[in-house]
Amino acid sequence: MPPTPRNLWLALCAAVAIQNVAVFQSSQSEHITVFAVLVWGGAVICMEDQFEDLEPRPASWGLIIGTLLLVWVLARSAVILHWDGLLFALAPIAGLALGLLAEKPANLGRFRDPMLCLMLLPGFALLMRILPEAPISLLTAQVSGLWLSILGLDVIVNSRSVLLPGGGVQVLGPCNGLDLMAQILCVAVIFLLAFPIRSWSSRCLLFLVAPLIGLICNTFRIALLAVLAGHGHSKGSWWFDFFHDSTGSLVFSGVAVLAFGMVYMRLLERELPPLPAQPPQGGGL
Known part of the structure; x- marks a missing residue:
């Protein structure tokens, strides 16, 4: 240039x-x-x-x-x-x-x-x-245990701990998904600035859905870590560390952004005008 x-x-x-x-x-x-x-x-x-x-x-x-x-x-x-x-x-x-x-x-x-x-x-x-740490950590543990119980696993949730017969995890502040919830909230603001939605009800819905998506995606990660710990792959093993504090944890961030993007596009499409009707294909003379 x-x-x-x-x-x-x-x-x-x-x-x-x-x-x-x-x-x-x-x-x-x-x-x-x-x-x-x-x-x-x-x-x-x-x-x-x-x-x-x-x-x-x-x-x-x-x-x-x-x-x-x-x-x-x-x-x-x-x-x-x-x-x-x-x-x-x-x-x-x-x-x-x-x-x-x-x-x-x-x-x-x-x-x-x-x-x-x-x-x-x-x-x-x-x-x-600002966001409270303790209630979110307790909720994360409960929802993570719910996913494991749906899978038929013998899970016990004790306060912050998600326990399986072979081991488990404890949901502390850095792992409770606060950062992911804040990230998706900020992504919502970026989307609204770059691709505006006029409806105030849709905007309010997005700001309610964004942290919820972040919370749910993080509970999937905690459930996965509990399964790994229950099968002997606790802290210090490659698989546990990969999904705990390495690149693997970013997979759940990507899933959260993708899920939010799908919700956003659906709400944005509702405001787009309908496509013009196609003229009927004429028959022969």
């Missing part, structure tokens, strides 16, 4: 997004890293229809402030080691800086939807602190 102001700005946006995701990858769990990728991808989708006519014309002071903000974000990212709440605010700050490098402050409204997508990262961190 020729080094035009537009192409250089787009290249800078890509570099900032990659750097931010890389910081998540090096300091956070795989679930949170995947969520960061989803958020940046949602921002790109919301911005896609503006790429063709985008011509960066920043104000002189906006150019200075935007540059300083990006330098600060880069410097602050370099000192993040593990759980640092400010990490989740760096994406919207970087997004604001990129906006100042492209438009005058009066025109920043064109970046509203991408900025709302980036605000989902601090929103995710806030949800993880």
